[in-house]
Amino acid sequence: MKHLRTLQLISDVAKRGSIRGTAEHLNITASALTRKVQDFEEELGTPIFERLPQGMRLNAAGELLVRHIRDQNANFERLKSQIADLSGVRRGHVAIACSQAFVDSVLPDEIADYRSRFSQVSFSVQVRDHSLGIAALANFEADLALLVNPPPTNDMHVLFAADQPFLALMRADHPLAASETVRLRECLEFPVAMPDHSLAIRHMLDVAYARVRAPGNIMIESGSLEFLRNYVLREQAITFQILPGIPVSDPRFSARPIDTRDIPPIKIFLGQLKSRTLSVAAAKFADQLVTSLSRD
Incomplete structure (x- = not known):
């Protein structure tokens, strides 16, 4: 515990790349923070930062140290949660990385349900799609990741x-809204509000586009699923999303499955970092989430 505060300061400097930025954020003087870092480096026996004109950057020793800090922080949070659990009270913090599709209803509903029973547990939710969600696990920035079609890892x-x-999302009065399922070629006869390449679903859409050899009618591209949903309410356009991200109770929208001959189903995954032991709070929330997702 002796170096806990100093390690937290070093981790923040590494994140911000700046002594001044960390000092301002934590309301301490830059000179005091510089002294703490220098004292730690002296005790460690090696520098951990490269001093650059534009700020501070971890060297190889610093990268190892920050990995250790994140590991120790995760272990300490798990310990606090386990100690609290001895008295029958769930405490702790759960950090989640998730694709955009889960931020409208899935995670708000699940977190509210969990906190109705364990109000001492806090949460942080980072919207990290695809490979960024995996990186959040690997960097100990997230305990759990709920992702759409993440890359193999x-x-x-x-x-x-x-x-x-895959669903085609459109306005309720759209000509295709009366169909039970739609073909991709039918969708492409209308203006398309397309998810951009930052989103996992775009790759599968590009493959499907190439297969049907239909001219693209992409009028709007965005990395925000919320923007795309709102845009199709303003034009007879179509966008593509998956069910967890669609407000099914909103009568303004109509969502129709795309024929699987055109686009096969996409995978969703809930995962944790391999070999990492979750805190009690995170493990219990993961169990709840698995149960809920299995019912859907």
């Missing part, structure tokens, strides 16, 4: 996986 231990159909 050895870093993630999968807790749950399921298929989700």
Whole structure:
């Protein structure tokens, strides 16, 4: 515990790349923070930062140290949660990285349900799609990741996986809204509000576009699913999303499955960092999430 505060300061400097930025954020003087870093380096026996004109950057020793700090912080949070659990009270913090599709209803509903029973548990939710969600696990920035079609990785231990159909989302009065399923070629006859390449679903859409060899009618591109949903309310356009991200109770929208001959289902995954032991709070929330996702 002796170096806990100093380690937290070093971690923040590494994150911000600046002594001054960390000092301002934590309301301490830059000179005092510089002295703490220098004292730690002297005790460690090696520098941990490269001093650059534009700020501070970790060297190889610093990278190892920050990895150790994140590991120790995660272990300490787990310890606090386990100690609190001895008295029957769930405490702690759960950090989640998730794709955009889960921020409208899935995670707000699940977190509210969990906190109705364990109000001492706090949460942080980072919107990190695709490979960024995996990186959040690997960097100990997230305990759990709920992602759409993440890239293959050895870093993630999968807790749950399921298929989700691709849906064409449109205004309720759209000409295709009366169809039970739609073909991709039919969708492309209308203006398309397309998810951009920052989103996992875009790759599958590009593959499907190439397969049907239809001219693209992409009029709008965005990395925000919320923007795309709102845009199709203003024009007879179509966008593509998956069910967890669609406000099914909103009568203004109509969502129709795309024929699987055109686009196969996409995978969703809930995972944690392989070999990492979750805190009690995170493990219990993961169990709840798996149960809920399995019912959907």
